Amino acid sequence: MLVPSRRRLRIEVWIVLGLSLGQSAVYSVVQLLDKITRAPLAEGTSTLNRSQSPREYFDLTYQLLDIIFALVPVLLVIYFLTDQRQSGAGVSSQSGSAFRKLGFNFARPGRDLLQGFGLAALIGIPSLGLYAAGRTLGITTAIIPSALDSYWWTVPVLILSALRHAVVEEVIVVGYLLDRFGKFGWSMPLAIFASSMLRGSYHLYQGFGPFIGNAVMGVVFAWLYTKTKRVMPLVIAHALLDIVAFVGFSLFGRAVGLG
Numbered sequence: 001m002l003v004p005s006r007r008r009l010r011i012e013v014w015i016v017l018g019l020s021l022g023q024s025a026v027y028s029v030v031q032l033l034d035k036i037t038r039a040p041l042a043e044g045t046s047t048l049n050r051s052q053s054p055r056e057y058f059d060l061t062y063q064l065l066d067i068i069f070a071l072v073p074v075l076l077v078i079y080f081l082t083d084q085r086q087s088g089a090g091v092s093s094q095s096g097s098a099f100r101k102l103g104f105n106f107a108r109p110g111r112d113l114l115q116g117f118g119l120a121a122l123i124g125i126p127s128l129g130l131y132a133a134g135r136t137l138g139i140t141t142a143i144i145p146s147a148l149d150s151y152w153w154t155v156p157v158l159i160l161s162a163l164r165h166a167v168v169e170e171v172i173v174v175g176y177l178l179d180r181f182g183k184f185g186w187s188m189p190l191a192i193f194a195s196s197m198l199r200g201s202y203h204l205y206q207g208f209g210p211f212i213g214n215a216v217m218g219v220v221f222a223w224l225y226t227k228t229k230r231v232m233p234l235v236i237a238h239a240l241l242d243i244v245a246f247v248g249f250s251l252f253g254r255a256v257g258l259g
Contacts (some may be wrong), residue, residue: 006184010184013177013180016130025201026125028204028205031205032109041140043140046141046206047144048131048144049146049158050148067160070168071164101179103228103231104231112187115233116240117237118237119236120240123241126213127241135209139209140207143210144249145248146249158246160244161242162238162245162247163239165242167235174222174225177194177195177198178192178225192223196218197215199215200212
């Protein structure tokens with residue numbers, strides 16, 4: 001097996017984060033500073049799914065392109081995590097599936113669904129209370145899960161957006177990073193802490209309440225992953241949380257907390 005050095009792995013991680021959620025974390029910090037230097041944080045608003053064009057089918061095109069290109073770093077991670085073995089002719093051949101390594105497959109659909117629904121309930125209900133508390137304390141912006149215009153494609157696109165967020169975050173922040181942190185020689189508590197802090201940091205644009213809530217969610221998800229070695233229940237839970245938030249707000253106009 002070709003074993004990359006720790007230095008190469010660190011560079012790899014910085015590249016992946018720079019193309020995905022690390023970039024989001026930097027923007028999130030800047031957006032938070034922008035908001036708190038303009039007005040009290042409680043007066044700020046965070047809109048998650050914005051319309052990108054007043055023309056229906058251009059808006060749809062932009063939405064789909066955003067979803068597709070956001071998944072490219074996931075493909076990069078899958079590529080990096082796929083083991084390679086050297087053949088006799090000196091040519092590398094695939095030997096270990098990254099999907100199997102991450103537990104990002106349909107090997108146990110029933111158990112994954114059950115765990116996913118359970119996690120969604122465990123995280124989702126307290127998130128509503130944390131959102132309300134954050135608004136009361138003035139440390140959380142008003143969150144608008146969807147500001148898309150009402151078209152025939154709005155709900156399907158919001159569902160795809162929820163799936164995109166779930167796959168990108170759980171595969172990269174949990175599955176990929178915990179694997180790489182382990183190869184760095186980090187202890188498991190340190191790896192879980194770093195993963196959860198990253199998750200919280202790219203939600204900072206919503207305020208300090210969502211930072212805390214998502215960091216706690218990150219600890220729970222990362223800890224569970226260390227026990228099951230399966231990212232699929234996490235993806236299911238995250239997708240359910242975002243689908244309820246995005247679609248529920250779009251259909252009923254109610255503010256809901258996000259995972």
